[in-house]
Amino acid sequence: DKKAGLYIYGLDGAVLQFLPEGLLNNVDVVEGLNLNGRPQVLLGASDRTPGKTGIALYTFDPAGQGDNGVRHWGNVTTDVVEPYGFCFARRGAEVHAILVGHEGELRQFVLTVGADGQPSARLVRRAGIGTISEGCAADEATNALYITEENVGLWRYSLDPASGAARTLVQPIAPGVLVADAEGLTILQDGAARYLIGSSQGDSTFPVWRIDGAAPEYKGRFVVADGAVDGVTGTDGLDALGGRISDRFPEGVVVIQDDVNDVGTQNFKYVDWRDVRTALGL
Template sequence: MTVRTFTLAVAASALLAACATGEVDYQGEGEGFVGQGVPVRATLETPSVGTAGEDAADDPAIWASATPVTVNGVLTRGFVAGTDKKAGLYIYGLDGAVLQFLPEGLLNNVDLTDGLVVDGRPQIVLGASDRTPGKTGVALYLFDPAGTGDNPVRPWGALTSDVIEPYGFCFARRGSEVHAILVGHEGELRQFVLTADAAGRPVSRLVRRAEIGTISEGCAADEATDALYIAEENVGVWRYSLDPASGAARTLVQPIAPGVLVADAEGLTIIADGAARYLIGSSQGDSTFPVWRIDGAQPAYVGRFVVQDGAVDSVTGTDGFDALGGPVGDAFPEGLVVVQDDVNDTGTQNFKYIDWRDIRSALGL
């Protein structure tokens, strides 16, 4: 992109931001339009979410273990947490099978992290933005990787906030601290430090309050560069510092632009592939996934992909997705990408699993 083209794109995005007061669906090519991108195919999928006839499946988060663990009585080397934003939280196996369902209400985005000790044991902490009336904030859950017996994912409490409609959510590690980052539907940004008290209950401390501007959701932290990426749906992708003292300071990484990122910009995720790290976005308006390499001095756009029919059906209109590099069970030895599909070929919405090697090869990374 030339400097002149970039300047015009920024100006256009600023005008769009000034006019946008809500979600703007891409209208240029009609509903279901799929833009240009290198083709990849999903290898498997989950069952349909339980809420039928509505926009329900939304966002996944991936966890992998080097050794088998027990999740709700099933031996596995990891799981995928996925939200049904009309009903609760699913826990899927690495084969896509349902391991557990928690009927927790209106959960939107989910993420997970390690590094927190609760009751003297290291735990995996899951958090999901919660829009349930009277509970707005972040619903918290724990999984004990050393647990025995049934060992389900279990509710742990909540992180409360002043955000009226919690939307995007992601965790980040800063040194020994676990940070929880909440993005509100109207562009609120709230950052908390999460700990556990002596009784094993969650404790949160607000460390940043800022405003993004307009409707925002996608959230991903690159701990290696202390960066936070947020998608403002009708404007573009921003890079903030993870340091809460930086407040609202930010840099526009990618404005909304045809052929790269089409409104509305939805989920964001980061995958580490050896020494390389990549930011992936969901260009929901044309059902593509743009990719930037982010381990250099500045993010560098490297192309985008689309998910076509293969062993399972194609993917369109993705809201949330997640990626994890390295071994994820036997089937995904170098990484896994899980994406929400808003028009499943049979049943209701679900999640598709894509081998990272196929994306890397298609993009020539």
């Protein structure tokens, strides 16, 4: 919640936990961090709270017992005035945190556990994207970092911080494909295939690229129309996970923020990946 903190939801939409942490924006999750000898799930969010703008970090112990919720771990302060986009990446044994600023700043950090058990962050890349940017998604398998520049298009960078600001324009803003504002990004693994899903906020559609080949291949786009509940419009962020999630989502799910809801505040919609795959003929 951009105005309140971090919510954790169940697959049924119920609130499992709420942390009143301030002005958090984009959230990502990664596994592979060891804390006090125990493997943890690491959560991170871009934090716009005055006085601590940067990255807020949280941990979850998947093997924990009893009152075992998500816990605040620490913060990474940065020079980014208004943090917007955020994503994690794995590079070998390293966990990287990537922050995108409202004014087009790109910052990449390597995260480690300090001697005191608190997070330690080493800045390894500082670059400029250009103008207002937000969406961020890392594809470790192809060493690619995808970022949306809202009024320009979809960029592909290398995950290697030594590559600096070098990049390739995958898709410029264009009617019928990607309409400004270009917003959130997420990656879904579906068997041997990997797909990048974006938010074309200007026309409330979701373009999809297959990204496991030599270059991203545009596969089409979909809308989430009215059904048992209202459809989806004006999406900022989205996330996706392939494979079996539950009986309701046996092959994957896409979770999409809906900016305008028929009743009450904005909310999230869960979409069966099979429906997307069928609609696009994947």
